[in-house]
Amino acid sequence: xxxxxxxxxxxxxxxxxxxxxxxxxxxxxxxxVVSAYGSRxxxxxxxxEAAFKDYLVLATEEGYDWVLDFESGVQxxxxxxxxxxxxxxxxxxxxxxGKKQELMKV
Numbered sequence: 634x635x636x637x638x639x640x641x642x643x644x645x646x647x648x649x650x651x652x653x654x655x656x657x658x659x660x661x662x663x664x665x666v667v668s669a670y671g672s673r674x675x676x677x678x679x680x681x682e683a684a685f686k687d688y689l690v691l692a693t694e695e696g697y698d699w700v701l702d703f704e705s706g707v708q709x710x711x712x713x714x715x716x717x718x719x720x721x722x723x724x725x726x727x728x729x730x731g732k733k734q735e736l737m738k739v
Contacts (some may be wrong), residue, residue, distance in 0.1 A: 641706040648674070649714045655683045655696060660685070660710070664692075678711065 645661040656677040660667045669684045671677035685707070706725045 640701050641708045643708045643710055644685065645712065647714050648677065664697070674711075678709070680705075682709065690717045711718050 644663055646658040647661055648656055650656050653730045655670050655672055656674050657670045658668065658677050658681045660681070663685075665688070667681060667685045667688050669677060669680035671680050689703060691702055
């Protein structure tokens with residue numbers, strides 16, 4: 634394996650909140666996919682970071698070179714899936730708020 638000299642690698646996670654209240658996250662910009670869930674956002678973050686560490690261990694054991702990109706560490710970026718958010722809480726839609734306040738006739 635070659636040696637990497639890169640800085641911390643950014644990992645993007647798309648977060649969705651489901652009807653049962655759990656948070657689900659899926660990585661977006663790494664080889665393969667890592668997913669996890671948690672009853673709270675903080676628990677999701679902890680779980681997906683632990684799952685990613687396990688994923689790196691396995692990839693290292695299998696001899697994948699891409700793991701070298703993560704030697705300098707990882708920076709996490711969490712983004713809420715807005716479409717899933719609005720589907721879960723329709724009252725947040727501006728038209729629904731307007732209807733409730735009778736500010737807007739539809």
